[in-house]
Amino acid sequence: MKGEKLRNLSFFLSPMVIMVGLFYLIPLVFTIYISFTKMRNWNIERYLTEVVGLYNYQRLFHMFQHDPLMRTVLLTTVVFVGITLIINVFGGLLLALGTFFINESSASAIRLLWLLPRMSPIAVYSLVWYYFFHGSEIGTLNSILMKLGVISQPIPWGQIVPWGAWSIIIFVNGLVGVSFGMIVFTSALNQIPKELIIAARVDGASAWQISKRILVPMMKWHFLYVLTWQFLSLLTTYPHLFLLVQWDLISRDYGTTLALYVYNTAFGRGEQDQGLAAAAAVLLSILGIIGGFVTLKVLQFEKMIHEPRGDIE
Amino acid sequence: MKGKMGVLLVAVVFFGVIASGCIGSQETSETKTTSVELTGDFVKDVVAIGKALESNGINEVKFSAWGSGDPNSVMRVYGIVEAARRINKIWEENGVNVKITITDTHYVASFQDAYQEYLSKQPLGQAGDFFANSYAFLSTLANEGYILDITEYANAYGSVINDFYPSLIEASKFNGKLYGLPQDTEARPLYIRKDVAAKIGFNLEGIEEKVKDGEFTWSDVYYWAKKAKESGVVEWGLIHRKGSAHPDLIQFIFAFGGKLYNEDSGKLVVDVPAIYKWLYVEWKFAQDGLLPKDIMSWDWAKQIHPTIVEGRTLFDIGGTWYWTEWQTKEYYGKEGTPRPLKPEEVQAWFAYTLFPAGEKGLKPVTLSQPFVWMINSKAGQQNPKYEELKDLYHKLAFLMVIKASDPDINAIHSVISAHLPVRKEAAKLISDEKWLNDLKNLNLKLDPKVKENIKDIVATTVHPINAKFLADVSYMLEYTKLAPAHPKYPALADIFKEAVDKVLRGEMTPEEGVNYIIQKVNADPELAQNVEIVGEIPKDWKFP
Numbered sequence: 001m002k003g004e005k006l007r008n009l010s011f012f013l014s015p016m017v018i019m020v021g022l023f024y025l026i027p028l029v030f031t032i033y034i035s036f037t038k039m040r041n042w043n044i045e046r047y048l049t050e051v052v053g054l055y056n057y058q059r060l061f062h063m064f065q066h067d068p069l070m071r072t073v074l075l076t077t078v079v080f081v082g083i084t085l086i087i088n089v090f091g092g093l094l095l096a097l098g099t100f101f102i103n104e105s106s107a108s109a110i111r112l113l114w115l116l117p118r119m120s121p122i123a124v125y126s127l128v129w130y131y132f133f134h135g136s137e138i139g140t141l142n143s144i145l146m147k148l149g150v151i152s153q154p155i156p157w158g159q160i161v162p163w164g165a166w167s168i169i170i171f172v173n174g175l176v177g178v179s180f181g182m183i184v185f186t187s188a189l190n191q192i193p194k195e196l197i198i199a200a201r202v203d204g205a206s207a208w209q210i211s212k213r214i215l216v217p218m219m220k221w222h223f224l225y226v227l228t229w230q231f232l233s234l235l236t237t238y239p240h241l242f243l244l245v246q247w248d249l250i251s252r253d254y255g256t257t258l259a260l261y262v263y264n265t266a267f268g269r270g271e272q273d274q275g276l277a278a279a280a281a282v283l284l285s286i287l288g289i290i291g292g293f294v295t296l297k298v299l300q301f302e303k304m305i306h307e308p309r310g311d312i313e
Numbered sequence: 314m315k316g317k318m319g320v321l322l323v324a325v326v327f328f329g330v331i332a333s334g335c336i337g338s339q340e341t342s343e344t345k346t347t348s349v350e351l352t353g354d355f356v357k358d359v360v361a362i363g364k365a366l367e368s369n370g371i372n373e374v375k376f377s378a379w380g381s382g383d384p385n386s387v388m389r390v391y392g393i394v395e396a397a398r399r400i401n402k403i404w405e406e407n408g409v410n411v412k413i414t415i416t417d418t419h420y421v422a423s424f425q426d427a428y429q430e431y432l433s434k435q436p437l438g439q440a441g442d443f444f445a446n447s448y449a450f451l452s453t454l455a456n457e458g459y460i461l462d463i464t465e466y467a468n469a470y471g472s473v474i475n476d477f478y479p480s481l482i483e484a485s486k487f488n489g490k491l492y493g494l495p496q497d498t499e500a501r502p503l504y505i506r507k508d509v510a511a512k513i514g515f516n517l518e519g520i521e522e523k524v525k526d527g528e529f530t531w532s533d534v535y536y537w538a539k540k541a542k543e544s545g546v547v548e549w550g551l552i553h554r555k556g557s558a559h560p561d562l563i564q565f566i567f568a569f570g571g572k573l574y575n576e577d578s579g580k581l582v583v584d585v586p587a588i589y590k591w592l593y594v595e596w597k598f599a600q601d602g603l604l605p606k607d608i609m610s611w612d613w614a615k616q617i618h619p620t621i622v623e624g625r626t627l628f629d630i631g632g633t634w635y636w637t638e639w640q641t642k643e644y645y646g647k648e649g650t651p652r653p654l655k656p657e658e659v660q661a662w663f664a665y666t667l668f669p670a671g672e673k674g675l676k677p678v679t680l681s682q683p684f685v686w687m688i689n690s691k692a693g694q695q696n697p698k699y700e701e702l703k704d705l706y707h708k709l710a711f712l713m714v715i716k717a718s719d720p721d722i723n724a725i726h727s728v729i730s731a732h733l734p735v736r737k738e739a740a741k742l743i744s745d746e747k748w749l750n751d752l753k754n755l756n757l758k759l760d761p762k763v764k765e766n767i768k769d770i771v772a773t774t775v776h777p778i779n780a781k782f783l784a785d786v787s788y789m790l791e792y793t794k795l796a797p798a799h800p801k802y803p804a805l806a807d808i809f810k811e812a813v814d815k816v817l818r819g820e821m822t823p824e825e826g827v828n829y830i831i832q833k834v835n836a837d838p839e840l841a842q843n844v845e846i847v848g849e850i851p852k853d854w855k856f857p
Contacts, residue, residue, distance in 0.1 A: 042436050043457045059838055067836030135607055138615050149723055159818065248555070248610035252811065269425045270803030271453065272432060 021125040028285065040271060046277070056279035069253055070261075072162075077257040079166055080173070082139045087174040088230045089223070092181015097153035097215065099182075100189050102205050111186065120204045126243040129172050133249060133302055139226070158250030163252035181226045189215060204231050224299045235288050238263050258284050259277045314829045321577055348704040351469040355715065356407075358469075362709050363409035369702060372410055374709065375695050377417035379441030381427035382684065383611075385770050386567075388726035389445035389496060389684065390418040391763040396716035398760040400709075412712070416695075417441065424684075435459045437688065442692040442710060443717075445496050448561075448683045452798040455487040464491045476736045483715045484795055485685050487538055493685035494714050495682040497723070497732035500679040500789035501667035504621070504629040505660055512546045512666070513537070517664050524666040524677050524748040526599040531568065531594055531671050532857035534628055538603045550603030553630040554618050555611060560680050560796040561630055563806070565591035567678040567794045569671035574797035575845055581797055581805055583834060585827055585848040587760070588809075590671055591857055592823040599817045609814040618644040622654055624662065636782050637731040639775045647788060656778040665785070667792055672856075679789045682796065683735070686714045701853055725752060729767060729774045733787060740787065743780050802844040808833045824850055 035056050039047040064070045067310055095114060099107035132140045136158030142154040157164050191213065200210050216223075238260040245255040256264070262284060266277030346365040351358050374619030376397070397413040404411055418443055421427040428450050429633065434440040436713035444460070446609040449794050454460045462790035467474050474482060474494075482494035510517050515537050523778075538550025554561045566573060571587020574580075598604035618638075620631045622645045629635075639659055643651035654662075693699060693706025727734040727743060734740045742748050751757055754777040755764050796802060808830055816826040827850055835841050 021789060029849070040432050041453060041457050042435055046457070061835050062838055067833060069833075070836075134612065135610060136612075136616060156610070159607065159610065267429065269429065270807060271800055272429075 015187070029216055029287070031278050031281050034275060035282050037275050039274040039278070042272065042274070052275070053133065056275045058218060059276060059277050060283070062066055064202070069256070071132060072253045073256050073261050075233070076162070076166065077259075078256050079162075080169055080257050081231065083166075083168050084174050084177065084234050085227070087170065088177035089181050089227050089233070091178040091184050092183075092226060093216075093219075093223070095178065095182040096185030096189055097207075097211050099186065100215070111179075111182060114179045114182055118179045121242060122239045125176070126240050126247075128171070130244065130247050130249050133168055135159055135249075156242070158255070159252050161255040165250040168250050168259075169244065169255055170242055173234070173237065176240070180230065180233075182227050184222050190221045191219055193309060197220065208236060220299075223306070224296070228295050231291055231295060232288050235259065235284065235291065257289070319374065320697075326433050328613065338739055347702055350710060351466055351708060351711075353469040353472065355712065356403055358708075358710055359403050359410060362705055363404045363407070364412045365705055366411050366702065366709075368407055369698060369705075371697060371702070372412065373695065374411065374413045375537060376413060376418045376442040376693065376710065377419065377695075378415055378443040378445075379417075379419040379421075379427060379431065380445040381421045381424040382444075382445075383634055384422065385634070385636060385641060385731065385774065386497070386726065386732070387420055387766060387770070388722065388729070390420050390443075391760075392445075392496070392686075392717040392726065393713060393723045393724055394418060395760050395763050396713045396719075398710060398763075399716050399719070400713065402489070413709075426732050428515055428621055432459075434650075437693075438691055438694055442688055443506055443714065444687045444689065445684055446687070448493075448495075448685045448798055449802065450493055451485065452487045453800045454687060455490070455492045456800060457699040458688055460492050461690050461692060461707060461710070462490050462492060462713050463494075463714075464687065465493050467494075467709060470564050470715055473718065474800055477718075478737070478739040478790065480733060480795075481683050481735050482791070482792070484681075484683050484798065485525075485561070487798065494718055495689040495735035496686045496718075497726055497730070498681045498683040498685040498792065498793075499528055499633045499732045499788070500786050501564065501630065501668065502679065502786060503630050504631055504635070505664040506547075506624050506627055506713045507662055509541055509546055509624055509627045510537070513541050513544050513627075514542070515743070521666045521840070522662060524669050527673060527676055528672040528784065529666075530669050530673055530675075533835040534669060535594075535598065535603070535857040537600065539601065539626055539746060542603055545726055547622065547625055547627055549605060551598055551628045552617060552626045553604070553608065553629070555609045557843050558807070561632070562591070562595075563796060563809065564630070564668045564669065564678050564680045565594060566792070568668055568675065568682070569706065573802075574799065578845065579799075581584060581801060583805075583830060583844055583845045583846045585831075585846065586851050587671075587848075589823055589827050589850045590810065590854065590856070593811055593854075594671075594827040596816045596819075596823050597856055600819065604817070606818050608817060609810070614642070614644070619646055619651075623647050624660075630668065632732045633733065633783070633786055635731065637779060640779075641770065641773050649795055653773070660778045666781075677791050677792055678797070681733075681793045683789065684732075686717060695752075712728065720747075723758065725746070725757075725767070727783060728780060729770045731774075731779065731783065733783065734792060744784055746777070749780055751778065778850070799843070801840055804837070805813055805834070805844065 036051050036053060037047055038052050038055070040048045095110070099110050133139070134140075135154060135158060137143060137146065137154045139154060139157070141143055141157065142151070145151045146154065158168050159165070170215070196214055197210060200214060205213070236259045238257065241257060241260045242263060245251050245252050245260070258280065262277050262280045265280060266272060266274045341446050347370055349358065349361045356431070376393070377392045378393035390620045391596050394415050397415050401412050420432070424446050428446055431440045431444055431446070441733070451460070453461070455476060477495055481498055482491070485491055485493045485495055505517060505520070507517060520529060527690050532549070542550045563573065566584060566587045569587040569590040571584035573581050575582050595604070597605045605611065620626055621631070622639050636659060639654045640656060641653055641654055645652055645654055665678050688707070688710045692710040693703070696702075696706060699706065718736065720736055720742055723734050723736055723739035724742040726732065727739060728749070734743060752771060755768060755771060796806070811833070812821070812826040815821040815829065816823055821829060831846055834844050834846065
C-alpha cells in the first residue's frame with residue numbers, strides 16, 4: 001500500500017520535480033560552484049576547474065567595505081524593492097477593485113491601457129521614458145514645464161541624487177509591475193460569487209464597505225502570492241535599470257541595484273568577472289530566500305493551509 | 314604462343330601493379346597534404362592552399378566576418394568579402410576548384426556591444442571567423458586564447474607587414490606576439506569654429522604650428538572659450554565627448570605630461586598630478602559655464618553634434634571621423650529641417666589642430682584607437698574535416714586578412730569613413746586624384762555586393778575636400794598616444810569617467826575627484842594589484 005502511494009506521488013509530482021530541478025536547482029548549484037572559481041570572460045574551458053575557495057567572497061566583502069558604490073547599491077536595492085513592491089501590490093489591488101465596480105467595456109479598456117507597458121519591448125518602453133525624463137530641454141517633461149513657465153532651466157531629474165534617480169526607477173518599474181497584480185486580483189474578484197455583492201448592495205453597503213468587508217478578505221491567498229512573487233521579481237529585475245543607467249539618464253550610483261550589479265559584473269563592458277558576479281548572485285539569492293520566508297511568516301502562510309476535510313484514501 | 318601470352322599477362326599484371334602503386338601513392342600524397350608552408354608569394358601560397366583543400370575534397374570554404382563601428386565604416390566587414398572575391402579569382406585563374414563563401418557579415422554600431430557578443434559566442438564556436446574591433450580588446454582576447462597568434466605567418470609576409478606604420482603593428486601585439494593586422498586608425502583633433510573665432514578676433518593663422526610648438530596651451534583654450542561665451546556669440550566655449558571607458562578625455566593626462574602605463578612593471582598608472590590637472594581643467598570650464606556640467610549625459614544625435622555643427626560652441630574635442638559623419642548624418646537643424654553638412658561647409662567652418670599641451674613647456678598630443686582585424690582561434694571550424702585541415706583553414710584566414718589589407722581596400726575605407734590609412738601605400742592612393750575619381754564613380758574592381766553596400770556612403774563622402782582633410786591630419790600620428798592594452802584598463806577608465814562626471818557636475822572638487830579615483834582603485838583588490846598610484850596633488854598649481 002505504501003509502495004503504491006509512493007508510486008502515485010512520484011507520478012504526479014515528477015513533472016514539477018524535474019522542472020524545479022532543471023530550471024532552479026541546477027542553475028543555483030552551478031552559480032554557487034562558479035562563485036568558488038575564477039571564471040571570467042566566458043572561458044569555461046580554462047577557469048571552470050580553477051577553484052579558488054572563498055576568494056570571490058573575500059573580494060566582494062572588501063569592496064562592500066571600501067567602495068562607496070557598493071553601499072549605495074545595497075541602499076538602492078532596499079529602497080527600490082520596498083517602494084516599488086508597495087506600488088505594484090496596492091496599485092494592482094486598487095486597479096482591480098476600481099475596474100470591478102464599473103461597466104465591463106470601460107474596465108477592459110483601462111486594464112488594456114495598464115498592460116501596455118508590459119507588452120512593449122523593453123528597449124522601446126525605456127526609450128520613451130529616457131526622452132520623457134531627459135535632463136535637458138530635449139526632455140519632454142522639462143519641455144512642458146518650461147513652456148508652462150513652471151521652470152526656467154531644465155532639471156536633470158535622474159541626476160538629482162538620491163531621490164531623483166530613485167523616483168525614476170521606481171516609477172518606470174512600478175508602471176510595468178502594477179499590471180501583474182491587477183490581473184491576478186481581477187481574476188480573483190471574478191471568482192467571488194456575485195450573490196454576495198448583490199446581497200451587500202441590497203443591504204446598502206457602499207463600494208468601499210464591500211471591498212473592505214468582503215472582497216479583500218477573500219483575496220488573502222492572491223495577495224500573498226502577488227506580494228511574494230513581486231518581491232522576488234523586483235529583487236532580481238534589471239533590464240529597464242540597465243538601459244536607463246547605460247544611457248546616462250540616471251545616476252549610476254543610485255540607479256544600480258544588486259541585480260544590475262551582478263549583471264554588469266558578469267557581462268559588462270570591461271572584464272567580465274563571472275566568478276565575482278556569481279558570489280554576488282549567491283548573496284542576492286540568500287536575500288531573496290530570507291525575504292520570501294519573512295513575507296510568508298508575516299502573512300501567516302501556515303494558517304491559510306488546512307488539512308483537506310474529505311478522506312482521499 | 315602460350316608462353317608469349319603468359320609473359321604478356323605477367324607484364325600486364327606487373328604494369329598494373331606498378332601503375333596502381335603510382336596512382337595510389339599519388340592519391341596518398343595528395344590526401345595527406347594538410348599543411349602548406351607560407352612563402353610570402355601571395356599567389357603561390359593561395360594556390361598551394363587551394364590545391365591542398367581540393368585534394369582533400371573541399372570545394373567550398375565558409376567564413377564569417379564580424380565588424381563594428383560608425384555607419385561609414387562598413388568596409389570592416391566588406392573588406393573581407395572583397396578579399397574572398399580576389400582569392401576566388403586567383404583560384405579560378407589557376408584552375409583550382411575551390412571557392413570561399415562569406416556566410417555572414419555581422420556589423421554592429423557599438424564596438425563594445427560587438428566585443429561582448431564575441432566574448433559570449435566564441436566559446437560556443439558561434440563567433441565570427443574575422444573580427445574587426447578596437448586593439449584595446451586584443452590583450453584580453455589573446456590572453457583567453459580566443460584569437461589566433463599570427464606571428465609565424467606574418468614572418469613570411471615581411472614586405473606587407475613593413476608597409477604598415479610600425480606603431481600600429483606594435484598595437485596589434487600582446488606579450489610580443491602578433492595577434493592581428495591593423496585595419497584603421499584615427500586622430501582626435503581639437504576642432505575650432507572659424508566663424509566664431511573671426512567674430513571674437515581669434516586669429517587662427519598658424520594655429521597648428523603654435524599648438525605643435527606648445528605655445529598655445531589649454532590656458533589659451535580657456536581664454537578664448539571664455540571670450541567667445543562672454544561676447545554672446547556662442548552658448549558654450551567647449552564641447553567634448555562622453556561615455557564610459559572612452560579614450561578621448563585621457564588625452565589630458567598625456568597633455569599634462571602624465572602616463573597611464575608603466576612598461577617596466579606592466580602595471581597601469583594613476584598619475585596623480587596629471588589627473589588632478591585634468592580634473593581641474595574640466596571643473597574650471599564647467600564652473601565658469603564654458604562646458605555643460607551634464608555633458609557626460611548629453612544625447613549624441615540631439616545635443617552634442619547639433620551644438621557643434623550649428624556653431625554653438627567655439628571648441629570641440631572630437632575625432633577625425635566626425636568630418637564625414639557630419640556630412641552623412643542630419644545634425645544641422647538651423648534652417649528648420651535637419652540636414653547633413655556639405656563638404657564645403659565643413660571645410661569653411663572648421664579648423665583643426667592637435668590636442669594642445671596642458672601648460673607651457675609640454676607637448677601637444679592626440680590619441681588613436683586602432684581597429685585591428687583579428688582571426689578567431691577556431692577560424693574555419695564550420696567547414697568539413699576541420700581538425701584534420703585546421704592548419705590550412707588558419708593560413709587561408711591569414712591570407713584573407715592580408716588581402717583585405719590591400720592598399721585600395723584600406724584607402725576606400727579611409728576616405729569614406731575619415732579614418733587614417735594604416736599602410737603607406739594606402740596613404741599614397743588617397744592623394745591620387747585619378748583614383749579618387751574612380752572611387753567616386755565606383756569604377757573599381759569590387760565585389761558587386763560591396764559596391765551595392767557602399768554606394769550611398771561613397772556618393773556623400775568621396776570628395777577632394779575630405780581627401781585633403783585626411784592628408785592634413787596625417788601628421789598627427791607622429792604625436793599619437795595609445796590607451797594601454799591592459800585587461801584591467803576598461804575598469805580604470807570607467808572610474809575616470811565617473812570622477813569626471815562628478816567633478817563636472819560640481820559634486821566633487823578636483824582634489825576630491827582624485828581621492829575618489831584612488832579610493833575606487835583600492836576598493837577592488839584585483840584592480841589595486843594591477844595599478845600603481847604615483848605622485849601627489851600639486852600644491853601651488855594655477856589654471857589658467
